[in-house]
Amino acid sequence: MADTTTPDIIYTKVDEAPELASASFLPIIQKFAKAAGVSVGTRDISLAGRIIATFPEVLTEDQRQSDDLAALGELVKKPEANVIKLPNISASVPQLVAAIKELQGQGYALPDYPEAPETDADKAIRAKYDTIKGSAVNPVLREGNSDRRAAKAVKAYAQNNPHRMGDWSADSKTRVSSMSGGDFRSNEKSKTLADEATAKIVLIGEDGSETVLKDGLSYPAGTVVDATFMSAKALDAFLTDEIAKTKEEGTLFSLHLKATMMKVSDPIIFGHAVKAFLKPVFDKHGEQLKAAGVNPNSGLGDLMARVEDMPEVKADIEKVIADRAPLYMVDSDKGLTNLHVPSDVIIDASMPALIRAGGKGWGPDGKEHDANCVIPDNSYAPVYDETIKYFKETGKLDPATAGTVQNIGLMAQKAEEYGSHPTTFEIPHNGTVRMVLSDGTVLHEHSVEAGDIWRSASTRKAPIQDWVQLAIDRQKAEGCEAIFWLDETRAHDAELIKYVKPILDTKGVADKFKIMAPREATRASFETIRDGKTSIAVTGNVLRDYLTDLFPILELATSAKMLSIVKLMNGGGLFETGAGGSAPKHVQQLMEQNHLRWDSLGEFCALGESLQFLADARGNEKARVLGKAVDTATQGILDNNRSPSRKVGEPDNRDSHYWFARYWAEALAAQSEDCDLAAHFAPIAQELADKEEAILSELVEAQGKSVDLGGYYHTDPKKTATVMRPSATLNAIIG
Template structure:
């Protein structure tokens, strides 16, 4: 345990492209930091690592990090990780088993106590399992000045909007999570129970035996009607066909690991109604579920006696129905193949940046009907589309920034709803009742809904202290920047109205004189933010947990081309720091490119930015002033890297992730050698800078020479460490200098 608790900086091993990049960048980090007297430890929070830890096969680093977040010394660099859907979880299980790791199969329908225990362990691993543990603070996400300056002088491509664009968002206007939401504040600490009272008079079904709550905690509950969802989806399939535009479904089946896979399954069935009417029972018996996506169904048909008939039925319905947007046209991967392939916060900004278009099966761009069933946040994307249809594409060379202060501490809001979300088994009434304390008599019903079998019901909680901290952080950022801070709260949502009352109360306790602080509904806030951005003005969006995720992809992708270039700081509420390195939406695609061509386009800029901020925190809490010197040198090196255009490029043979790391090391060493704040440090790195400068041309040649052929790293989720090192550290010349540090 001291391995992590005693380290100045903890760097996380995660998955896919970020993990590959870590094999290249971490030796540089360790070399530079440890040569400067700053200790570094690593923690495995990868999907494979979490699975193995769940069965006691390795240390549970995630749990240890969760405990460390309570320490003011905690300084954690958190890279993007897989928030696993069921298909991904099954894939990692199969890979581990093939490697000889003793983990059990995933039980789709657990029947025994042992299977239920296994399922519970796996359920704790999938979806958003990492972030709720580590995010013991609210978030501050923004584009650093160097990144913004680079985007203005090197603008990314923005596809123009056609004046005839027919793209739009379709969302439910009733009977969804937004419209059914109810919310209360629990005045005292206590415990609640969630139960279903069946309409037929059967015994109550306890959905959640005990839910502990704290004084002042906001508790809300809502549900989505399955009947209304099916009717809505059927209408959108018909509309896309009639209008001859692409049908595209946008969900978050990773973070919303219970509700959104179910909604995804409804969408698959809506596109293939005849197939499921005729073969649904056969598919269900074979464990081929719509919730897992079209890809999983097609892959399993070879084992079915009626497999070819089912395949023919699917192909016929797809041919007769609307064109479906594609994740990968060349490989025939549709929007409905894998629930984790189309993540709304990445896919919708890409559509907007692409002039409102997505790709069809022929690889051509077409106008798109973006289906977002729940209306809670769909209006944000529709407002952005309408703005672009009216005014054209945004201009990265002139547009202002929209940063974010996000409420997410202690599993706040929807992303903390996984263990309180249920597929309703029978028609009846779901109740949230008091079983202990909570300022009410035992059995008091706080919230209730009339539901039908198949509905999706969920509860969410938000503690009082994180709300206070969030409001305070918004005021701090408004004063630091001079920009308006806008709370995005929807008066038609029960939860948001309760939060609004708390925001107004806690703002009254803050010094807001001279500050521009507003509360707007999300659609109005989107319009204001885009109006200001078009004038080159900055705005702070102050949002809840899910909108935090959506906004910190939407605006950065439009501003600087990718959310991976955002600086993401989470000031932990006990004084520690969590430094996140951007988004992992492109991670699978870049991983495939490395495996096929030994070229990794992943940009580690987010890691550079996060590490510099983390080092400043180390300087504050450890007394190691040198850490701040190293941080300043890293920031200066990062600025040079951007100005000299040494970031990874798309084309094979050009600088990739590994070559970019070598350039950064050269610039970083030069900055450390040139700085005057620490003469000993300058003397330590002067020869390193000289060495790296002398061999840089040879190093880059060795990096480039490695590209062009497929590579085998011994696994996707748990690759062989030595094989991955060999691929990601191809320059012996460079390695010798770094390892000597």
């Protein structure tokens, strides 16, 4: 069971590469922080940890663990909160099923995930597992709005050491395709509630029957409440058309969704794409596939596993794939396509990577090709469409001279949780969906058909006001261009603009901001950074997610090095460490070659901010000294090129932690603000320097062989520590 005391700083236990890196880095943090009287503890928000915490009734006493996510959800509402959040898995169904299977293999008597629950017991199990799927962590912890930007040291390093950018040509065939109607964007309705209200969502059948989809919804006064749906027929027609066009154009068919964050809607859309691409197979073998338990939402990989003993079906699948346009590949060497697993191609990572590569994606032949980037919903597809058009016109961005786009994101209290909220449904039969307030008022209404995807989202008044004020503060600090990415022709954005304009007017800063639709804001921002200047993108939740990958990947080559501060609305601080999209490949390399190329620079940046915040909140001046020294150490990592290499036998994540510890100790020993800390760290710094050769030798000698972590989703702590702390010399110094 987890410790019930609350440490000064909580460092989250997560998954994959970031968690492996923690096994090496966290002992260093705890060693240094202790000298300043700062306690650093952990709380488990990993996928495996959340599964275990959800089913205590089937586990032994030794296996049970507390619900750390729920505890942190309460903590972030308090002013004393100080949480460093590493990127965790936002689980798709295949990932969830794989994690359950691994835990079962380790002796955890967990129930299977019921993909097609029929009994009440199965439905109850499914409901519990569904609380773990997708972006289950972030909405709980983000009790504040987001301030994301490249740290000055990181930006300077990127300009002095520009990464490679693919060349763009004006005749590139790469394009973005989106629905022209019948999508979430075109069907959206939005209203701001004048008074506090409760509501239910009902489906009225064509025969007059009423099915309650969701009851007991509660909204405070001033809440913006949206509702919309995507037509299944329109989606299928669009996908069929684009599959044919892609073949004619001779490009890759690439589908870009967010099946993790949009955990209800996007796996369904993904399933439609799988069925559309393999339509002749489903038409011919539909009953056989159904009997085999095939769910297209789980992807081509799951489908192929289920038809392994069906040679005729397999042959027909291979024939259809050969006849279609080539698929954008996740791993061409292993034959993993865009349609294999819903969580393998995540739009906020996949689209920037393709754009950075000059509009090229990997095909099944192992070569780069132009691509049709299929983004069905037209809400934010224009951002990527305009980006591609801009680079076709102007050529690639130069990281050596490019400015930067910062982001202020509206996300507090589950703002704009599209497609992942428990108010997203696949409609079972034709009828009318209504959002009905307790007084009988019909807030929103849509005529729908079986298979349509209907969703609602809400955004509260207090987070909106806090978001606007955060933007005002950030613009004042930077003195640069600031744009609210809001489209007055979109229902939801129009309601937000009704909040934004009066606040800007009241504060006397309306002239400091522009309000632009996402397409226009995209071009304006690229023009600004091409001139070497700074722009602040003030956006909603989903665009926050997309833009804080798009611009950093083009500016810095990665989004993992962003400074991400969440100023919690009740006074605490949440410090996020960047994206984890490439984590699976990093883990694979570690297991095969004992080389971890994960870069902990995001953790370094978050640690410095967390210590400075602690100093301000608690009056702990030793913590402030520690935090300033973290900044110096981070600069040392960049200036001396101590970040991990990609190749086995070269410095990796563990080497970078040694150098960080050394630079941190040297900075503390050299500072004059706290003599006690200087005296304490002087011998540590000296020993780290004197034993450099032995430490680096021990670290490199560990590489080159496969390792056993005791699991993937649920690793063995002792085995992981042995792998991630292979230098006995360094361990003796750190303790």
